[in-house]
Amino acid sequence: MIEDIFNDLDITRTNIVVGLFGLFILWNLVSRLDEERRIAQMGKHASIIPSWLPYSLDTVAAAIYHSVNGNALAHWRVMLGRNPHTNCYTVEGRPASQRVILTADPENIKAILATQFSDFGKGKPFHNDWKAFLGDSIFTTDGDAWHASRQLIRPQFIKDRVSDLxxxxxxxxxxxxxxxxxxxxxxxxxxxxxxxxxxxxxxxxxxxxxxxxxxxxxxxxxxxxxxxxxxxxxxxxxxxxxxxxxxxxxxxxxxxxxxxxxxxxxxxxxxxxxxxxxxxxxxxxxxxxxxxxxxxxxxxxxxxxxxxxxxxxxxxxxxxxxxxxxxxxxxxxxxxxxxxxxxxxxxxxxxxxxxxxxxxxxxPTYDDLKGLKYLQHTMNEVLRLYPVVPFNVRLALKDTTLPFGGGKDGKSPIGVLKDTPIAYSTLVMQRRKDLYPVNDA
Structure with a gap:
């Protein structure tokens, strides 16, 4: 009798695969709609990086190509400054269906590194990738663990120690x-x-x-x-x-x-x-x-x-x-x-x-070095053109916002959901001609 019921239902492998695929599409659609609702409650989207292939494979391939060929700076200059109407140098895309925000805007970078510091961090993926090398150090942790590391290390770099040349x-x-x-x-x-x-x-x-x-x-x-x-x-x-x-x-x-x-x-x-x-x-x-x-x-x-x-x-x-x-x-x-x-x-x-x-x-003594103003200006200019960390990534540790770059005019806050990666480039920012008019880079 049970066999007759299943035969009547005509369940085949094809039916199962099609049904599961349909559920997957429905789940993605519902998740995406919920994501859009939550973003809209906090702010807006940044300018979208155009992509012609599924999962933004063309965008990913272009980034890899330019990086391998030593042209990453020029590539990201174009990508981040592609909207001439906003001048905010902040865009977003969806490689592998995950929303990623990219910015070279000073207000957004200041928010990530200073004014909204507790909203952003390295995150668990970074910690897992680097743990074998750097363990639970100041470079791989967030929150209380990061603060404890900072409190441990900071006193060791007081003036009396670093001034001993x-x-x-x-x-x-x-x-x-x-x-x-x-x-x-x-x-x-x-x-x-x-x-x-x-x-x-x-x-x-x-x-x-x-x-x-x-x-x-x-x-x-x-x-x-x-x-x-x-x-x-x-x-x-x-x-x-x-x-x-x-x-x-x-x-x-x-x-x-x-x-x-x-x-x-x-x-x-x-x-x-x-x-x-x-x-x-x-x-x-x-x-x-x-x-x-x-x-x-x-x-x-x-x-x-x-x-x-x-x-x-x-x-x-x-x-x-x-x-x-x-x-x-x-x-x-x-x-x-x-x-x-x-x-x-x-x-x-x-x-x-x-x-x-x-x-x-x-x-030279420590005081000599402090008095060499032209040397300081020279080093500052070198660090502007060649920052020691030209590109970096932070993860949103909670639902939050970035202050600039949202909407068509780029002047609205950007809604950022928890676990959204934000890639930022001090290299691109510090070579922007609108911020540094005298720029021979």
Whole structure:
């Protein structure tokens, strides 16, 4: 009898598939209508990026193509400034059916990073992608965890510590020798014969070695001395972890397919290197760490060890600060020398200011550096043209708004639902000709 009932219903595989597909379409339609209702309650949409393929595959393909071919800046300038009537440099699209907002508007970026800071964060997806490398550090957490990290790290960068330039001067001299010798030769010593004369030198590589050496010295109390050694295991491992991590982060939903063999091997080398310094710090008693604060060998890790004995927290925060201390300074130095080579008049003026204030052989003091106004202006301009984080993403941690860019005229708030990614570009913003009329970028 039951078989007869099912036969009468004429249920086939095709019927089931069609029915399920219909339910899927209906669910998407209802979800989209509910999303539109909630957005309308808070604000409006930004200008829509036109797309001709399902899931905005053409938009995604174009972004990948221009990124691979080194044309990302020009591409995003066009995408963000495509509506000449609004001048708000904020658009949105739906790659893989997920709403994504992109902005290079100063008011929106200020809201994300300052005035509405608690509304936006890294989010769980970012934390999951970066956890193996940066753990639960200040760069991967939000809310109370982020605040705790900030409270732990911030006191370690008081003026008395960062104004002690002896550590940096020591490694600067090694850097100058390496440049004079034509690159890393694997041997210390003063270059007196200019054996590098006429040789092409990859100064960017030297700058990354220099900042790694000075950062490890400042943070750990001992430098890896990569400027003296062509191949340094920790430096190589640290660079490889960063390389693969960057691919993982950019792969999005496909990051599961990224090979992680070299990443895991390099991460093990990196952690083993850092662990030995953590072991030494944890071997000190609280009283011994407190007494070290007055000694010449006191370092960042000692300071952290005075606040927490949590090995994982020490490892995570140390790795995060090491990453920041190395890459930001090295990239800024590289771009500075690139621009000075292109602008000899600026180079000569800057050189005169430094010689007049410091001399040709003396090391500058902290007060000397503060008084070098043209140097400060030069660095500010380099950072405008080449910000250390040119593109970044934040996730809406709750239903909120962005202050500018909504509606046809671009003057209304944009409704932003929880878990909506917002990609912002300081690089595009700081090269906008309407914001910086004198712009030779």
């Amino acid at each position: 002896h550590t940096f001067e020591k490694h600067t001299q090694v850097l100058m020798n390496a440049i004079a010798n034509g690159g890393v030769q694997g041997m210390p010593g003063v270059a007196t014969d200019n054996i590098g004369q006429g040789r092409v030198v990859d100064v960017s590589d030297l700058f990354f070695r220099y900042t790694l050496d000075s950062a490890t010295d400042f943070l750990l109390g001992s430098s890896v001395d990569s400027l003296r050694t062509p191949i340094q295991e920790f430096a190589e491992a640290f660079g490889e972890v960063q390389r693969v991590q960057s691919i993982i982060a950019r792969a999005g939903l496909l990051n599961w397919a990224v090979p992680r063999g070299s990443f895991n091997r390099s991460l093990k080398i990196m952690n083993t290197f850092i662990d030995q310094y953590i072991d030494r710090t944890l071997a000190f008693t609280d009283a011994e760490l407190e007494s070290k604060a007055k000694s010449s060998d006191y370092n960042f890790l000692h300071a952290l060890g005075g606040f927490t004995r949590d090995r994982k927290m020490l490892r995570d925060q140390l790795t995060a600060v090491l990453l920041a201390g190395r890459d930001t300074t090295a990239s800024t130095l590289s771009w500075t020398f690139y621009e000075l080579a292109r602008h000899p008049a600026v180079f000569q003026k800057l050189r005169r200011e430094i010689i007049n204030a410091v001399g040709e052989t003396d090391a």
